[in-house]
Amino acid sequence: MPKCRVFAIDHGLKEVVADGLYMKHMFGETISVAVVKFLEAAGTDLPAKSHSHGEEASQQFTGACSVFEGAGEAGDHEIIMEEGDALLIPAELMHYGSNRFGQARVSMRLNVVTPARQPFHSVWNIQLKSQVSCASAMMDEIRRLFLSLLQMAA
Numbered sequence: 131m132p133k134c135r136v137f138a139i140d141h142g143l144k145e146v147v148a149d150g151l152y153m154k155h156m157f158g159e160t161i162s163v164a165v166v167k168f169l170e171a172a173g174t175d176l177p178a179k180s181h182s183h184g185e186e187a188s189q190q191f192t193g194a195c196s197v198f199e200g201a202g203e204a205g206d207h208e209i210i211m212e213e214g215d216a217l218l219i220p221a222e223l224m225h226y227g228s229n230r231f232g233q234a235r236v237s238m239r240l241n242v243v244t245p246a247r248q249p250f251h252s253v254w255n256i257q258l259k260s261q262v263s264c265a266s267a268m269m270d271e272i273r274r275l276f277l278s279l280l281q282m283a284a
């Protein structure tokens with residue numbers, strides 16, 4: 131029987147890049163939900179890479195960011211998201227972003243994508259369904275995949 135699941139926004143995030151990026155994800159049948167939290171200490175050095183996926187709704191909780199429509203070239207259209215703003219990104223639109231950090235030196239947002247982002251969904255299924263004796267090796271692999279996805283997403 132289906133059940134509701136609670137998703138705390140700034141609790142239980144996993145370190146992807148020390149002092150730079152923390153994330154967590156939850157997956158439904160047709161959507162993925164992610165919190166991405168960038169810290170100014172190392173988050174300003176993370177590269178942005180243009181990418182596309184299903185339709186996305188994004189809300190900026192802390193700090194600010196710019197979302198650029200395009201492939202990462204001069205003249206790409208910039209959309210500025212201030213703290214509290216929300217944005218809808220159409221499915222398959224190439225985009226990338228850059229963060230601006232508030233007084234707390236944080237840029238954090240909630241992203242909801244439909245259909246669920248398959249690379250994230252596959253990692254999540256591996257984590258849930260596998261009984262891995264070496265948790266450290268699995269976390270290293272997940273961290274590597276998230277870094278790879280981050281490079282594609284930025």
